[in-house]
Each structure stands twice: as structure tokens, then as C-alpha cells.
Amino acid sequence: MTSSPGGLLLVMAVMVPFVGVLAGFALGGRKAQHVAMVTIIAGFCIALAIASESIRSGATISYLLGGWAPPLGIALRADGLAVVMMLAIAVVIVGIGVYARSGFATPPGVRESRAALTFWTLLLAIWGALNLVFVSGDLFTLYVALELLTFAAVPLVSLDGRAETLRAALRYLLYALLGSILYLLGAVLVYGAYGTLDMALLAERVRADPATLTAAALMTAGLLAKTALVPLHLWLPPAHAGAPPAASAVLSGLVVKGSWFLIVRLWFDVLPGVVTAPAAQLLAGLGAAAILLGNVVALRQQRLKLLVAYSTLAQIGYLFLMFPLAFDAGAAALERGTALAGGTLQAISHAMAKAAMFMAAGLIYKALGHDRIAGFAGVGRALPLTVLTFALAGLALMGLPPSGAFVAKKLLLDAAAASGQWWWDLVMQAGGLLTASYVVLVLAQALTPAAAPVRPQEPVSRVAEIAAFALALCSLLLGFVTATVPALSDVLASALKPSELVAVLVLASGGVLLAVALADRLPTWCDGAGVRALRRTTVAPALAFARLDGALRRWPVAGFSLLAVAIALGVAMIAGR
Amino acid sequence: MDAATLFGLAAAALVGLGTYGVIVNPQPLRKILAFNVVGSGVFVLFGAIARRGAVLGYDRDPVPQALLITGIVVAFAATALAVNLLLRLHEEAGSATLASDEPSSGKAAAERDER
Numbered sequence: 001m002t003s004s005p006g007g008l009l010l011v012m013a014v015m016v017p018f019v020g021v022l023a024g025f026a027l028g029g030r031k032a033q034h035v036a037m038v039t040i041i042a043g044f045c046i047a048l049a050i051a052s053e054s055i056r057s058g059a060t061i062s063y064l065l066g067g068w069a070p071p072l073g074i075a076l077r078a079d080g081l082a083v084v085m086m087l088a089i090a091v092v093i094v095g096i097g098v099y100a101r102s103g104f105a106t107p108p109g110v111r112e113s114r115a116a117l118t119f120w121t122l123l124l125a126i127w128g129a130l131n132l133v134f135v136s137g138d139l140f141t142l143y144v145a146l147e148l149l150t151f152a153a154v155p156l157v158s159l160d161g162r163a164e165t166l167r168a169a170l171r172y173l174l175y176a177l178l179g180s181i182l183y184l185l186g187a188v189l190v191y192g193a194y195g196t197l198d199m200a201l202l203a204e205r206v207r208a209d210p211a212t213l214t215a216a217a218l219m220t221a222g223l224l225a226k227t228a229l230v231p232l233h234l235w236l237p238p239a240h241a242g243a244p245p246a247a248s249a250v251l252s253g254l255v256v257k258g259s260w261f262l263i264v265r266l267w268f269d270v271l272p273g274v275v276t277a278p279a280a281q282l283l284a285g286l287g288a289a290a291i292l293l294g295n296v297v298a299l300r301q302q303r304l305k306l307l308v309a310y311s312t313l314a315q316i317g318y319l320f321l322m323f324p325l326a327f328d329a330g331a332a333a334l335e336r337g338t339a340l341a342g343g344t345l346q347a348i349s350h351a352m353a354k355a356a357m358f359m360a361a362g363l364i365y366k367a368l369g370h371d372r373i374a375g376f377a378g379v380g381r382a383l384p385l386t387v388l389t390f391a392l393a394g395l396a397l398m399g400l401p402p403s404g405a406f407v408a409k410k411l412l413l414d415a416a417a418a419s420g421q422w423w424w425d426l427v428m429q430a431g432g433l434l435t436a437s438y439v440v441l442v443l444a445q446a447l448t449p450a451a452a453p454v455r456p457q458e459p460v461s462r463v464a465e466i467a468a469f470a471l472a473l474c475s476l477l478l479g480f481v482t483a484t485v486p487a488l489s490d491v492l493a494s495a496l497k498p499s500e501l502v503a504v505l506v507l508a509s510g511g512v513l514l515a516v517a518l519a520d521r522l523p524t525w526c527d528g529a530g531v532r533a534l535r536r537t538t539v540a541p542a543l544a545f546a547r548l549d550g551a552l553r554r555w556p557v558a559g560f561s562l563l564a565v566a567i568a569l570g571v572a573m574i575a576g577r
Numbered sequence: 578m579d580a581a582t583l584f585g586l587a588a589a590a591l592v593g594l595g596t597y598g599v600i601v602n603p604q605p606l607r608k609i610l611a612f613n614v615v616g617s618g619v620f621v622l623f624g625a626i627a628r629r630g631a632v633l634g635y636d637r638d639p640v641p642q643a644l645l646i647t648g649i650v651v652a653f654a655a656t657a658l659a660v661n662l663l664l665r666l667h668e669e670a671g672s673a674t675l676a677s678d679e680p681s682s683g684k685a686a687a688e689r690d691e692r
Contacts, residue, residue, distance in 0.1 A: 072640075140644050147651050151658055158662070163670035170605060170662045171675055177612050177655055178599050184648065185592065185619050191641065192626040555675060559600030 006053035007063030010076045010135045013046050013086060017128030024121040029112035033105065036120035040097045043127060047090035054083040062137070070198035075137035077200070081344060082134040085261060088348040089134075092253055092355050093127050095471040099359050100246035102461035103366075115159045119247065125152035126250060133258045139187040139197040139219075139270075142262055143180065146226065150176045153255045156247040157239045168238035171555075175235045178562065179225030179259075186219030199270050208274045213573045216271050220283075221566035223266075226259035229320060230290035232565065233313055234558040240309035245362020248305065252312045253355035257347055260319050264343070267323065272334040276576025279569055280323040280334070286565070288427045290317025295434030296545040299441065300520045304361045304371040307438060308354070315350045315397065318431060319343060321424055325415035332577075342411030345482065349404030352475035353396040359468035360390040364446075367456035373442060374521050378450025380443075383460060387446050389469045394439030396475035398432050398511075400504060401495030404478025410491045436511025441519050448523045518542040584625035591618030605666075605675055609659045616652040620645055 020039030024032035054061060061083075063076045078086070104119045106112065129148035136142045150173070158169035191197055193211040206212060228236040240252050267275050294314030301307040322343030328335040363386045364379055365371040380387045399405035409428055416424045479495075482488045494500065516522065516531055517538035551557060591614055598611025627641035667673045 140647070144647065144651060147655065151654065154658065154662070158665075161665070161669065163666060166662060166666040166669055167675060170659065170666060173655070173659050173662060174599070174605065174608050174612070174675075177659070178596075178615075181612065181615050181619060185622070188619055188623045188626065188641075191623070191644075192629070195638070197644075555603070556600055563596070563600075 003063045003067075004059065004061050005057070006050070006061050007076070009046060009050045009053060010061060010063050010078055011065075013043070013050060013131045014076075014128055014135065016043050016046060017124040017131065020124040021121050021128070024117070024124065028117060030106045032117050032120045033101070036124055037097065037101075039124055040094055044090045044094055047087050050078060051083055051087050054078065054080065070138065070201055071196035074141055075198065075200070076135045077137045078135050081264070081340075084344060084348065085257070086131060086134050088351060089127070089130055089254055089257075091474060092249075092351050092471065093123070095352075095467050095474075096123070096246055096249050096253075096355060096359075099249070099464045099467035102464050103244065103246055103362070115244075118155060118159060119244075122152045122156055123250060126156075126255060130254060130258050133261060137199055139190060139199065139202075142265075143184050143187060146180055146183070146223075146259060146262065149255060149258045150180065150226070153251055156251060157243045159244050159247055162242075164238075165242040168235070168242045172235040172239045175232075175558065176226050178559070179222040179232075182218045182222030182225070182562075182566065184222075186215040186217075186222065189215035189218070199265065202270050203272075206271060206274055208573075208577060212271075212274055213570060216266070216274055216573060217566050217570035219266060220263060220569055221562060223259045223263045224286075224565060225562050227256050227263070227316060227319075228313065229286050229316055230293050230313065231286075231552045231561040232558060233290075233294075234553040234555065236313055237306060237309045237553070240312060240358075241303070241305040245305075245358050245365065248309075248362070249355035249358040252309065252358055253351040256312070256316060257351060260316070260347065264340070268326070268334050268336055268340060273332065274573070275334060276332075276573050277324065277327050277329065278576040279572040280327045282568060282572045283320045283323045284325075284424060284427075287317035287320030288424075290314055290320075291427060291431040291434070293545060293549060295431065295438065296518060296542055297549045298438045299434075299515065299518045300542055300546045302372055302374065302520055304364065304373055304376075304442065305358070307373065307442065308357050308361050311357075311397070311435070311438060312354055314431065314434070315354065318346055318350070318428075321427065322346075322412060322415075324421060325412055325419060325424060327419075329419070337415070338411045339415040341488070342408045342415065345404050345408035345411070345478070349396060349408060349475050349478055352471050352478070353393040353403075353405070356389055356468050356472035356475065357393040357397070359464070359471070360386045360393065363460050363465060363468065364390075366458050367460050368454070369457045373445050376442070376445040377448040377523075378452075378454035379445075380447040381449070382454040382456060383465075385465045385469055386460070387443070389465070389472045390446070391439070391443055392469070392472040392476050394435070394443070396472065396478075398435045398439065398507060400507070401500065402479035402492055403476045404482065405475075406495065407479045407482045407488060407491050410494065411488075432507055433510045433514055436507050437514035437518065440508075440511045441515040441522075444515070444523050444526065448525065581625045581629045584621055584628070588618045588622035588625060591615070591621060593618075603674070603676075605663050605673055606660075608675075609656060609663070612659075613652065613656060616648075620648060623648070 020035055024035045060077055060079045065074045104116045106116045129145050129152055132145035136145055154169050154173045157172055158165040189211050194202055194205050225232045240248050291314045294310050298307045298310035322339040326334050326339035367383055396403040396405055399409040413425055479492045483492045517534055595611045595614030595618060599608050602608055623641045623645050627638045663673055
């Protein structure tokens with residue numbers, strides 16, 4: 001086994017951001033931002049080079065560190081999945097970098113500001129850690145990569161140094177540490193059973209014995225805690241809503257994808273024959289719970305950033321729906337196919353749309369000095385581009401054509417129909433409706449005319465507005481990119497059928513109805529006897545969801561939930577064979 | 578019972594005790610210490626696996642020791658970060674509890690709606 005041509009690019013994808021981190025710290029102050037900009041351009045070019053090399057060779061790019069082959073050495077590998085994720089992350093990082101130039105510029109007359117220096121260096125650190133997650137070929141390197149990712153993400157939460165955000169950061173760190181130690185315990189058990197941690201070697205040797213099943217359950221549960229899948233989400237809403245907008249975009253769009261990607265790697269590449277159908281159904285079941293809980297609680301929020309954070313919770317649920325759809329009952333194994341393609345596309349589409357949404361929320365916050373949704377009247381006139389960005393990102397999240405999420409949804413629906421699992425079809429449609437409802441709610445408030453025109457308290461940077469808009473547009477137009485792939489070319493064409501138009505209308509009207517029924521507060525003009533009668537019956541279940549969320553986010557409950565999820569996964573893997 | 582089994586059982590006990598502490602103990606500092614107990618349990622387990630030589634058929638396996646050192650460094654860095662966050666939190670808030678008092682949490686919103 002040797003390194004493939006272009007293998008060195010993988011090393012550079014990991015190293016260049018970290019060199020940027022060190023240079024940023026060494027030079028400090030204003031220079032850190034310039035270093036970050038140069039590194040972002042270089043990193044983007046590297047991602048493009050890796051993508052073109054991958055297309056040219058059509059095979060997995062690999063690199064053996066020091067020329068030592070596994071099991072003694074460590075291999076870096078980038079298959080199509082990793083390359084696609086790296087490219088998408090690079091695009092989002094560029095968008096966030098451009099957006100954050102105004103928010104995290106070192107103020108004039110100051111040599112160095114803590115928030116700016118921390119943000120730019122940690123942005124690069126997160127990028128490097130994510131690239132390492134994508135290209136790592138062994139379970140221990142992945143552990144280190146995940147910890148790097150967490151250590152870089154936690155300080156971003158508390159950049160402003162308020163007690164509330166420090167508390168959110170500490171909760172995040174402690175819960176993530178509990179998750180990663182469970183992952184490490186699983187990895188240690190795997191080493192004990194097989195004497196290697198290299199994923200390619202493990203995939204050949206792995207058998208479904210008790211040690212492997214225990215390890216699989218522990219690793220998966222630990223990673224779920226880091227991904228914040230319901231009911232393991234206690235840290236996510238305060239952390240993502242409390243961070244500055246550019247940091248929220250990084251945390252919500254990118255960081256949760258790291259641990260999610262690792263679960264995909266484990267289940268599809270290392271343990272495809274070890275995981276069972278009930279275990280896959282359990283993962284997707286938690287995903288469905290996340291979609292329902294996250295979306296309904298999002299509707300109950302009064303602050304826009306918390307609403308967007310809860311919507312992330314729901315979108316994380318979407319990412320787990322593909323597991324049972326990818327399960328081939330005949331072979332009793334997970335198969336890479338349309339379901340995995342759909343899930344990956346969903347992740348990429350969400351990364352772009354959610355980053356754009358947090359950016360738009362940040363700009364609205366900056367202009368108004370608050371982000372209370374009930375006080376948004378007149379924003380539509382004051383910040384038309386930003387409200388449009390929010391709307392487009394919302395459309396992309398809902399999965400309207402030609403967004404990437406539309407193609408993803410189509411692929412997943414096809415997989416559900418092919419395997420006869422109609423219930424996931426229902427979950428996906430319900431999720432689209434609920435997403436539509438909070439997007440409609442925010443837009444209705446923002447487009448309500450104000451009594452007096454809104455004057456931005458602080459000037460909003462036009463460059464930042466355009467960066468957010470561009471990312472939202474990327475997510476919305478991602479469908480056209482997928483149309484260039486021969487196997488996916490006809491998916492988007494199906495969007496032109498009349499039945500699709502009906503589906504869009506149903507989505508929009510259903511979303512409005514749900515928003516009226518479940519929202520915390522409606523615009524003042526949306527009032528009447530019918531609305532009140534409807535809300536009298538619907539407000540109780542919505543409140544029950546909010547209460548359930550509050551209970552699940554208490555520390556002991558979340559801790560025991562983590563153990564319960566690990567045990568349930570273990571049982572599902574034993575019972576299903 | 579050979580030494581490796583004994584160490585394995587001790588590791589299981591450490592992991593169990595530590596996990597209990599992380600979940601049940603409300604004080605952040607004790608959570609951090611309990612996390613270190615879990616970590617020690619995992620490291621002892623890895624040591625026991627190295628001693629057993631695993632499936633490689635060696636008398637003793639040196640690879641886990643190299644990984645262990647890295648693991649210990651990572652756990653140390655995590656502890657340092659957590660303790661620093663805790664100190665800053667104590668400075669800012671005057672107390673160091675994890676109980677969140679955000680006004681718009683589910684419970685508070687529910688209470689407001691009932692009024």
C-alpha cells in the first residue's frame with residue numbers, strides 16, 4: 001500500500017489552517033485577521049484541488065504518514081463523501097470569513113482585541129479539525145480530531161464573556177467531554193478485540209461479537225451527544241443562541257456536522273454488517289423526535305436566535321433519517337446508495353442555509369439592538385436584502401425546488417418508497433410543514449409595516465449582507481449543481497410536474513396554519529374570533545412540547561438519557577440479529 | 578484471575594463511578610473531577626488491553642501506550658479548559674452553577690403562558 005497521487009493535498013488541507021492558527025497567535029492583533037484571510041483563500045484552493053484530483057482519478061485519495069502502512073502507521077483517506085464535505089465546508093468558511101470581517105475587525109486605535117483574535121484563530125482551528133475528521137483513516141486520530149473540534153468550538157460560544165454564555169460554554173464542554181470519553185471507551189474496546197484502529201482494516205476483520213456491539217453502541221451514543229440529537233441536546237440551544245452571529249453560523253452550520261460525519265463513517269464504512277435494522281430505526285426515530293420537538297419549540301421562541309437554534313435541533317434530526325433507508329434487508333447491511341447521497345446533500349444544504357440564517361439573524365439584531373420577533377415590524381423595509389436572505393434560507397431548509405434539500409428529500413423519499421418504509425415519508429413531509437411554519441411566522445412579523453420607519457441603530461455592513469445572501473443562494477441553487485451528476489440529473493426535472501406545484505402550495509398553506517395554531521405570539525393584524533378559537537385548543541400541546549424540552553435539558557435527565565440511548569442501541573444491535 | 582483481568586475490572590469500576598459523578602453531581606468542579614475519573618478508567622482499560630497483547634499474539638503490545646500518552650494529554654487539556662471556563666464564570670457571576678436561568682427557556686415560557 002502506498003500514497004496515491006495528490007495525497008499530499010490531504011496533509012495540506014489539515015496543516016494549512018493550523019499553520020494559520022499558529023501564525024495568527026504569533027503575529028497577534030490586526031495581523032491575525034489578515035493571516036486568516038490568506039489562509040482561507042489558500043484552504044479554499046486546496047479544497048478545489050482535492051476535488052479536481054478526486055474527479056480526475058475517480059478513486060479514493062490516500063496518504064500514508066511517514067510512509068508507514070497501517071496497522072502500525074496512520075493513513076489519511078479521502079473518498080467521494082469526504083471530498084464533497086470538504087468542498088462544502090470550504091464554501092461556508094469563505095462565506096463566514098467575508099461576513100465576519102465587519103463584526104470581528106479589530107477596532108481602530110486598539111492594538112489587539114480579544115474577541116477578534118480568538119474568533120479568527122479558532123475559525124481556522126475548527127476548519128483544520130473538520131478537515132482532519134473528514135480525512136482521518138483511524139479511530140484514534142478521529143478522537144483527537146473531534147476533541148480539537150470541541151476545544152475550538154467551546155470558546156466561540158463565550159466570546160462576549162458574559163456569565164450566561166460562559167455557563168452555556170461550560171455545559172457544552174462538559175457534555176461533549178462525556179460524549180467523547182464514551183467514544184474513546186468504544187475505540188479502546190475495538191482495539192482490544194482487533195488489534196488495530198485503522199478503519200479499512202477493521203472493515204475487513206469486524207465481526208458481530210459482544211465486545212464489538214458494546215463498542216459500537218458506546219461510540220455511537222457518545223457521538224450523538226456531541227451532535228446534540230434529541231434527547232441529548234441540553235447544551236445546544238443556549239450555546240448556539242448565545243454566541244455572536246458569525247460564531248453561531250460556524251457552530252450550527254459546521255461543527256455539529258463533524259460528529260455526525262463520524263457516525264456515518266462508522267456505520268457505513270466500518271460496521272455496515274454489524275449494525276442492525278432496529279438500531280437504524282432507533283437512530284431515525286430519535287431523528288423524528290428531534291424534528292417534531294425542535295420545530296414546535298422553535299415556534300414557541302420569542303427571540304430569533306433561539307428560534308434558529310431550535311431549528312438546528314430539528315435539522316439535525318433530518319440527518320439521521322437516512323440510516324434505515326440505507327439499510328438493505330436482503331444483505332442485512334447498510335448500503336451506500338441513494339439514501340446516503342440524500343443524507344449528505346441534506347447536511348451540505350443545511351450547513352449553507354443555516355449559516356446564512358444565523359448571519360441574517362445577526363444583522364437584524366445589530367440593526368434593531370434586539371432580536372425579539374414580536375418587535376420586528378418594519379424590518380422588511382429597513383433591511384430588505386437581509387430579510388430576503390432569511391426567506392431564501394428558509395425556502396432552502398423547507399426543501400423547495402431547486403434547493404439542495406429538495407433533491408435530498410426526493411432521494412430519501414425514493415429510498416423510503418423502494419424499501420416500503422412509508423412512515424419516514426410522513427415524518428419528512430411533516431418536518432417540511434413545520435419548517436415552513438416558523439419561516440412564515442418570522443417573515444410575517446418582519447414584513448408588518450411599522451408605525452414609524454425603523455432606523456438601524458448601527459450601520460449594517462453591505463458586504464456582510466451580501467455574504468449571507470450568497471450563502472443562502474448557494475443552498476437554494478445547490479440542486480442545479482447536483483443536476484450535473486449523471487445519476488441525479490433527472491431528480492430536479494421532476495420539480496416541474498404539476499403535482500410538485502400542488503405540494504408547494506400545500507406546504508405554504510399548511511405552514512401558515514401551523515404557525516397560527518402553535519406560535520408563541522402572532523403579528524397584531526393576525527387576530528380574530530376564528531384564530532382565537534383555534535389557538536385555545538392548540539396551545540396546550542405546544543406548551544407540553546416546551547415543557548418536555550425544559551425537562552430533557554436538565555443535566556441529570558440528559559446524562560441518564562445518554563446512558564439510556566447507549567443501552568437502547570446495544571439492545572437494538574443484539575436483538576436485531 | 579490474572580493481572581489484566583483485575584485491571585480490567587478496576588477500570589470498569591472507575592468508569593462506572595466517574596460516569597455516576599458526572600451525571601448526578603450538580604457542582605461543575607466535581608463534574609470535571611468525575612470526568613477525569615472516567616478518563617482514568619478508560620486509560621487503565623487500555624493498559625490492561627496492552628498487557629494482554631490482544632489478538633496480535635505478542636507478549637505485550639506497545640501501541641496502546643503511545644496512544645495512551647496522547648489520550649492523557651487531551652484529557653489534561655480538556656480539564657485545563659474546563660477549569661478556566663469555571664474560574665471565569667465564577668468571576669463574572671459570583672457563583673459557579675450550571676443551572677441555566679435564561680428567561681426564554683421552555684419552563685419559563687410555559688409559566689408565562691399560564692398566567
